[in-house]
Amino acid sequence: MGQSFQDPIAALSAYWSSLNEGRVPERAMVELSAIPSLLPLLLLTAFEQDPFRVRYRLTGTRVDEWNGMNLAGLYLDELNDEGDHGAIAKLMASYRQCHDSAAPVIDRYDWPARSGGFLTVRYGLFPLASNGMVCQCLGIEDYSALPRLYDGVPLSR
Structure with a gap:
């Protein structure tokens, strides 16, 4: 795969699909060194x-x-914040669907x-298996349409 991606979600989708002919790949098939820019x-x-x-692992x-x-070691439901306007619930439903x-x-x-207002974050969730059972997910979030960080602090918090 190339090193520069216009759409990181499409790039991860193409990589994931290439691992097992579009079927859910085993976690052991994923080589992160193959997608360094992601x-x-x-x-x-x-x-x-x-x-x-x-x-989150x-x-x-x-x-x-x-x-x-x-986020490593935390659970998605631990991040639930009353001010998230349903974002955590939507992510949880998407992970469940995946x-x-x-x-x-x-x-x-x-x-x-x-x-004020909202920042829209695009994401992709790609299931991974162990011994044929879906047990993990390789996800990606695309922040390219969002404002840049200011002094290392996200503008969305």
Whole structure:
């Protein structure tokens, strides 16, 4: 794969599809070194059952910058903030859809901006399997349409 991507979600989709002819690839098939320019935007999550939860295992540097912290080790539902206007619930539903359908989910959520209004974040979720069972997800968030960080602080918080 090339090193420069106009659309990081499309690039990750193409990579994911190439791993197992469009079927859900095993986690062991993913070689992050094959997609170095996407690394800052990636999220590797694990699915847990009873109740269904999403735990962040690895997050890229841009993801951490936009969230103001490293999300690794945290659960998505722990990030629930009354001021998120449904973004966390939408992400949780998308992860659930990705898990249950064993198919990619590409969507967007709106995050409240400090200045009022909303910032729209595009994302893609791509299921990964272990022994044929969907148990993880390789996700990506595209911040290219958002304002730049100001002094390392996201404008969206």
